[in-house]
Amino acid sequence: MKKVSYLLASGFWLLASAFVAxxxxxxxxxxxxxxxxxxxxxxxxxxxxxxxxxxxxxxxxxxxxxxxxxxxxxxxxxxxxxxxxxxxxxxxxxxxxxxxxxxxxxxxxxxxxxxxxxxxxxxxxxxxxxxxxxxxxxxxxxxxxxxxxxxxxxxxxxxTVEDRKSGFSLPIAIALSALAAGGIVFIVQQRRR
The missing domain is CATH 2.60.40.3340 (Domain of unknown function DUF4426)
Structure with a gap:
């Protein structure tokens, strides 16, 4: 469980630092x-x-x-x-x-x-x-x-406010980030079993 929470925290800080940067x-x-x-x-x-x-x-x-x-x-x-x-x-x-x-x-x-x-x-x-x-x-x-x-x-x-480099709208980019974080959690949980 420690690994999962560590990965979640790391993913959160990575995303947060990207927005702050x-x-x-x-x-x-x-x-x-x-x-x-x-x-x-x-x-x-x-x-x-x-x-x-x-x-x-x-x-x-x-x-x-x-x-x-x-x-x-x-x-x-x-x-x-x-x-x-x-x-x-x-x-x-x-x-x-x-x-x-x-x-x-x-x-x-x-x-x-x-x-x-x-x-x-x-x-x-x-x-x-x-x-x-x-x-x-x-x-x-x-x-x-x-x-x-x-x-x-x-x-x-x-x-729509779009990221001009990627063409994704902001809500889509946030949803994809959340989906990727959920995928990481799922993979970690499957490996633990």
Missing amino acids: SAHNVKTTADVGGTLHIQPNDNPRAGERSQVWIALTRKGGKVIPLKECNCQLAVYAEPHSPKEPPLLEPSLQAMSVERYQGIPGSEITFPKPGAYLLQLSGKPASGEGFQPFKLKFEVTVAVGSASDITTQNTQNVND
């Missing part, structure tokens, strides 16, 4: 990396103001403050076509958050729940500090509070 979205180009943070708790809600900031670093870990980067942020509802204009183009301000000083950030109110793409593009303000870049971050926005959005009349910006 995806909380901060990290993207890189040839010589620039960016980590997207959204407050509160990397869980934006439709109709509610979210503070968004991107910790930009050069290869080697040196922080790129907004004053050294001509950066623009564009927000697209997913899916979108390449020629489609952004849904939002929030202005960027220099923010000092955690150990980062003067990094690009903004406040965004996502209009509806669903999948969005945040695209940060930039080039050096002066000199040759880094190459021009374009970082794309996928964000899923949850339904907001009842005071901000009437949930009965709110339509998702996309019909």
